[in-house]
Amino acid sequence: MSQSLQDTVQQICRDHQNDRGRLMDIVTGVQAKFGYVNQQAIDLIAKSVNAPRVDVESVVSFYAFFSPTPKGKVTIRLCNDIIDRMHGSARSAQAFFDDLGIGFGETTADGMISLESVPCIGLSDQAPAALINDVPVTCLTSDSAHDIVAELKTHMDPQKLVKSFGDGKNSDPLIRSMVRNNIRQPGPIIFSPCVRGEAIKKALSISPAEVIRAIKTARLRGRGGAGFPTGIKWEFCRAAEGDRKYVLCNADEGEPGTFKDRVLLTERADRVFAGMTIAGYALGAEEGILYLRGEYAYLRTYLEDVLTKRRGDGLLGKDILGKKGFNFDIRIQMGAGAYICGEETSLISSCEGLRGDPKNRPPFPAQKGYLGYPSVVNNVETFCCVTKILELGPASFNEHGSAGSSGTKLLSIAGDCTTPGVFEVDFGITLGEVLKLAGAENAIAVQVGGPSGQLVSPKDYGRKICFDDLATGGSIMTFGPGRDVLKIAQCFMEFFIEESCGYCTPCRVGNVLLKERLEQIAAGRGQPSDLDYLQDLGETIKTTSRCGLGQTSPNPILSTLKNFREVYEKLVRPCEDGLLPTFDIHAAIGQAKRITGRESVVFK
Amino acid sequence: MITLTINGLEVSVEKGTTLLEAAQFLGFPIPTLCHMEGLSPYGACRLCVVEIGEGPKARLVSSCTYPVEEGLKVRTASARVLNARKMVLELLLASCPQSKTIQDLASAHAIRQQRFRQEYEDCILCGRCVRMCAEQMMANAIGFRGRGAKRSLGTPFDAKSEVCRQCGGCIYVCPACELRCTYTEPEKAICGGCANLAPPCVQKDPFDDMMCYMNPCVACEISQES
Numbered sequence A: 001m002s003q004s005l006q007d008t009v010q011q012i013c014r015d016h017q018n019d020r021g022r023l024m025d026i027v028t029g030v031q032a033k034f035g036y037v038n039q040q041a042i043d044l045i046a047k048s049v050n051a052p053r054v055d056v057e058s059v060v061s062f063y064a065f066f067s068p069t070p071k072g073k074v075t076i077r078l079c080n081d082i083i084d085r086m087h088g089s090a091r092s093a094q095a096f097f098d099d100l101g102i103g104f105g106e107t108t109a110d111g112m113i114s115l116e117s118v119p120c121i122g123l124s125d126q127a128p129a130a131l132i133n134d135v136p137v138t139c140l141t142s143d144s145a146h147d148i149v150a151e152l153k154t155h156m157d158p159q160k161l162v163k164s165f166g167d168g169k170n171s172d173p174l175i176r177s178m179v180r181n182n183i184r185q186p187g188p189i190i191f192s193p194c195v196r197g198e199a200i201k202k203a204l205s206i207s208p209a210e211v212i213r214a215i216k217t218a219r220l221r222g223r224g225g226a227g228f229p230t231g232i233k234w235e236f237c238r239a240a241e242g243d244r245k246y247v248l249c250n251a252d253e254g255e256p257g258t259f260k261d262r263v264l265l266t267e268r269a270d271r272v273f274a275g276m277t278i279a280g281y282a283l284g285a286e287e288g289i290l291y292l293r294g295e296y297a298y299l300r301t302y303l304e305d306v307l308t309k310r311r312g313d314g315l316l317g318k319d320i321l322g323k324k325g326f327n328f329d330i331r332i333q334m335g336a337g338a339y340i341c342g343e344e345t346s347l348i349s350s351c352e353g354l355r356g357d358p359k360n361r362p363p364f365p366a367q368k369g370y371l372g373y374p375s376v377v378n379n380v381e382t383f384c385c386v387t388k389i390l391e392l393g394p395a396s397f398n399e400h401g402s403a404g405s406s407g408t409k410l411l412s413i414a415g416d417c418t419t420p421g422v423f424e425v426d427f428g429i430t431l432g433e434v435l436k437l438a439g440a441e442n443a444i445a446v447q448v449g450g451p452s453g454q455l456v457s458p459k460d461y462g463r464k465i466c467f468d469d470l471a472t473g474g475s476i477m478t479f480g481p482g483r484d485v486l487k488i489a490q491c492f493m494e495f496f497i498e499e500s501c502g503y504c505t506p507c508r509v510g511n512v513l514l515k516e517r518l519e520q521i522a523a524g525r526g527q528p529s530d531l532d533y534l535q536d537l538g539e540t541i542k543t544t545s546r547c548g549l550g551q552t553s554p555n556p557i558l559s560t561l562k563n564f565r566e567v568y569e570k571l572v573r574p575c576e577d578g579l580l581p582t583f584d585i586h587a588a589i590g591q592a593k594r595i596t597g598r599e600s601v602v603f604k
Numbered sequence B: 001m002i003t004l005t006i007n008g009l010e011v012s013v014e015k016g017t018t019l020l021e022a023a024q025f026l027g028f029p030i031p032t033l034c035h036m037e038g039l040s041p042y043g044a045c046r047l048c049v050v051e052i053g054e055g056p057k058a059r060l061v062s063s064c065t066y067p068v069e070e071g072l073k074v075r076t077a078s079a080r081v082l083n084a085r086k087m088v089l090e091l092l093l094a095s096c097p098q099s100k101t102i103q104d105l106a107s108a109h110a111i112r113q114q115r116f117r118q119e120y121e122d123c124i125l126c127g128r129c130v131r132m133c134a135e136q137m138m139a140n141a142i143g144f145r146g147r148g149a150k151r152s153l154g155t156p157f158d159a160k161s162e163v164c165r166q167c168g169g170c171i172y173v174c175p176a177c178e179l180r181c182t183y184t185e186p187e188k189a190i191c192g193g194c195a196n197l198a199p200p201c202v203q204k205d206p207f208d209d210m211m212c213y214m215n216p217c218v219a220c221e222i223s224q225e226s
């Protein structure tokens, strides 16, 4: 056994107190150090944290960023999202193939560079994009891809690829990234200026119950997608029995086409942490966790620094702002490439150092969450709203938005449009107005809410963006004339199949079958009854799946069937010869023909 | 005690009881696959779904994991439940058509035709074996790897496990792989011998060497003595 591997792995485990619950950090550390987590490492980790070996292997194999076999010193992860494909990611991919002499999932013979194809990395507004180790590179072209390989071959330092920095905090010495914020329309709440510490001060001047009442009066609903009333969630958690409570911030931002949390974490990190601190006060929690998706690792050092400064300024730590007995601190938990970990119970599993399999509900996290203690999980943007509500009072929040959906919403708009980026809009704005803002009036289809949302056609452009009509966690993808809606649906189905945890039958087995049939139809081998097949199977997957991923995974197909039925109808044809077009009779009787040595009399 | 209504019948059960247990108490049959008494509730196969709530809020939940709630209205055999259950069974049948347990369930649910492409996998990832191994045998020898369609089951690195005591508990509880017998071809998980009605364990007479815990064989029901 290599001594250095042993020493280093054991050291990494010790750095995390040999705590089984910190398995994610331990494995992340080993992966970063060696570029892989092999059998030996898994053995060592299992011994150090006193866990069954199979549990460690189970975690390592779950997350896309962990690898049991050696990867190159540098890994290029090219985003394969539909938006990137539309912006020509295939050309950059080809450049990488040519220059490296490898395909996706492979490593160069000298063990230096690996190439991978990954789902949305939160940069759809600057597509095609890739992550080179932790460093995001944006607006790729065939030429820039060639340059990247040439440069990497000389210095192998991804950070050196960043020639100029993006706007705002992207040029902070702790971020130094070429990512641009693309804040196209700052609004009155989330992006408005804010006095640091003011919201917490106001919160601490009233009782925890009054804080919750303020959130309820503001009628704040969760911004992560589901739109659950935040005040009620907090109340449940506060009322739940438990020696400890936890506040978790969901910064997994995995829904393809969403990137607003990236911008908030870059530009409004203080506001997010303030919101978490207020939640800590309201719930009686002393610990908060920011679950940051692995793709945003480039923001980590900066965010840690923000936390340190807040501790220094008495905004975190013991007796916050002089309030005796109110102690609260926040740690950052890194994810490692799994969309499912945005689902709140998976997120908790992941924080606990387990596979990202969702948990059975009930019990809900507010009753039994992180480590079995009552916990609240909220989106990054939700916490920003909390801060603003406490600072300005619920009334000024309520002034914006529509009846069932108060306040403003951040939209991440990308695709075929002139100004992709982040827009803060009042709830209740119509989709048509949104398209105008981004310069996408000619869109033939719009995906609202990411793959788990719906693809709508121009007849729906008069509908409103709000929880009760067109709901979205932020993702708006626009598709211009000439785009193929079935291709879009296919691409999203691939995404769900790749990202499903595989725990339950409908999602694991059903989605593969859905996608297969969709492909057959797209290839002109479908018949009219296949549309019912898609509908039936899709609805069963929706109603019987165990978690939100499966319950929304057939949406790309169900919403195109509903809104673009004519596309399907043009492709399917009744079978003339009485045989199902999806059935290949010659393949089926092939073996019989070989054995008998003669042709079929019927099927020539 | 918690009072709820199942198929119109009121029943009072203890807090923490699952809908499945409450329904069984009243004698309403609900098919299950990944559930097993003595193992923790799991909720993976989705065969045991029942309908709760009313009107537009009605939804399906897995009865083996859902705890009873005061005043809940449960339907164990509504049209929606039966349709969903049937299709879940079809999906299971498509992935594991050779499982006797699944075939029997399918036949009991009047499934006469297979709509889906067949897979011939030997595992439906019900996790009974994993829970058996961890919770009853305290061995933690097997677990899940990977995710999505690539999720699989096995010992770490697929190597012979050092913690496995070969108790056979995993095979015993498996609803899919009664045919699994690794005697003649240890590198292959399924020998298929029982399916061909040529049980290698009995024919080749080394029943004792194998220390087979299955006597009689759960697959072919032939016992050592016969």
Ligand SMILES: Cc1cc2nc3c(=O)[nH]c(=O)nc-3n(C[C@H](O)[C@H](O)[C@H](O)COP(=O)(O)O)c2cc1C
Residues within 6 Å of the ligand: A221, A222, A223, A224, A225, A226, A227, A228, A230, A250, A251, A252, A253, A254, A255, A339, A340, A341, A342, A343, A344, A345, A377, A378, A379, A380, A382, A547, A548, A549
């Ligand atoms: C598959 C899946 C992925 C999700 N991803 C995210 C995510 O990336 N960010 C997020 O805030 N919520 C995500 N959610 C929603 C969370 O489960 C949860 O509802 C949310 O974090 C609650 O916060 P909110 O009430 O503030 O919206 C996801 C849900 C599912 C089912």
Ligand code: SF4
Residues within 6 Å of the ligand: A340, A358, A499, A500, A501, A502, A503, A504, A505, A507, A508, A545, A546, A547, A548, A549, A550, A551
């Ligand atoms: S619905 Fe999909 S992601 Fe959710 S538990 Fe089932 S298999 Fe896993």
Ligand code: FES
Residues within 6 Å of the ligand: B031, B032, B033, B034, B035, B042, B043, B044, B045, B046, B047, B048, B049, B062, B063, B064, B065
């Ligand atoms: S028996 Fe309930 S989900 Fe399998």
Ligand code: FES
Residues within 6 Å of the ligand: B122, B123, B124, B125, B126, B127, B128, B129, B130, B153, B174, B175, B176, B177
């Ligand atoms: S885990 Fe149950 S059939 Fe394989």
